[in-house]
Amino acid sequence: MAARVAVWAVAVGLCAGFGAEFPSLAQTQVQGVGAETKTMLMEPPTPLLPATLGKLQRVAAGDAGDGLGAVDAADAPVLTEDGLRRFARSEYAAANEKNASPQGTLTVYNFVDASGAVAAYDYFKKPGMRPEKLGDDALWNEDELLLRSGANVVVGRFKLDHAAVLALTRELIVHLPKVGGPAGIAPLLPTLLLEKGMDAESLRYALGPAGYTQMGGVLPVELVGFDKNAEAVTAKSKDGGVLTLLLYPTPEIAGEHERAIEALAKQPGTVLAGAVKIRREGPLLVLTSGAWTAADAQKVVDGIHLRSEVTWNKPVPLDFETELHKTFSLLESIVIFCAFSALAMLVLGVFFGGGRALVRVMQGKPAATEPEFLRIDLSGAVGKHLGEPKD
Secondary structure, three states, rough: OHHHHHHHHHHHHHHHHHHOOOOOHHHHHHHHHHOOOOOOOHHHHHHHOOOOOOEEEEHHHHOOOOOOOOOOOOOOOHHHHOOOEEEEEEEEEOOOOOOOOOOEEEEEEEOOOOHHHHHHHHHHOOOOEEEEEOOEEEEEEEEEEEEEOEEEEEEEEEEEOHHHHHHHHHHHHHHHHOOOHHOOOOOOOOOOOOOOOOEEEEEEEOOHHHHHHHHOOOOOHHHHHHHOOOEEEEEOOOOOOEEEEEEEEOHHHHHHHHHHHHHHHHHOOOOOOOOOOOEEOOEEEEEEEOOOHHHHHHHHHHHHOOOOOOOOOOOOOOOHHHHHHHHHHHHHOOOOOOHHHHEEEEEEHHHHHHHHHHHHHHHOOOOOOOOOOOOOOOOHHHHHHHOOOOO
């Protein structure tokens, strides 16, 4: 009996020591009883850069990886306000050669929407770049390619000929992440710019103060109103005048900034010099400054209008001339149908009437009389009987 008591005492002591040694495990087990367990599988995003492009292979040692930490410090403020979401940079070398020297470097910037990509694309523009038919927008110079495809901006530098670079870029576009819905719609503001008399290469679209300042904006950023979701376009005329377009969420916000800009323009010695003309149309502000003639500035300001772009899932209504032609064709068809119907009735009448008359003549009867025609005679006794009151 004493031996059994000793054994039980040792067992209890070991259990107590085990519980004291692993209290968290025991607590976890108790808390797990009756609790609902949820499992969530997170699929990693697709890499922005493919492992191979044509006959080139991605060099892991030169890969900056997806993430924003490796973005150039000078570009980080602009790209952040444009909505940069992911970033990747890699070198590419020949796939079948050991220790091959890199043939090019690709950098992909992925943004939240197409508006941010357009702003970043304009930020990376360089003078002298020639347009290319790639993606949504593309520019090329001797050793650098700039591309926008949807919400992505690609900067490529290659030691290859022009045709090889274009082939690799087309393959890269297929690999880039796609965006749909409102996020995939390009901004409206840059499309309002008048092409006549303007330098197309000077157009810059900005979504924040850093990009607006670095891309040549003339207004103080506090007057633009980027904190109120303003959008800005800056462009230059061929004579050196500056055109500024500002788009705001509401006409009321646009009116507030219009009054502030007008007050600045009335002050002597400000950044707004030359032919300063300003006009507001709803949420849109149009402003000229610099080397304009008064007539040209007024013409440009009056010539830019805000338009609404609406997408329908059915054909849009036709214009007046088309509707008039459609109505005339309908009436013409009705008249032709009535004429053919009348002609058909005439032909049928002649055919049946003439045939009946011919049959009567062949039977020895008059063709134009019908003595056997049944009729109701109400003038005789029957008529009197019907007219008399009943007894």
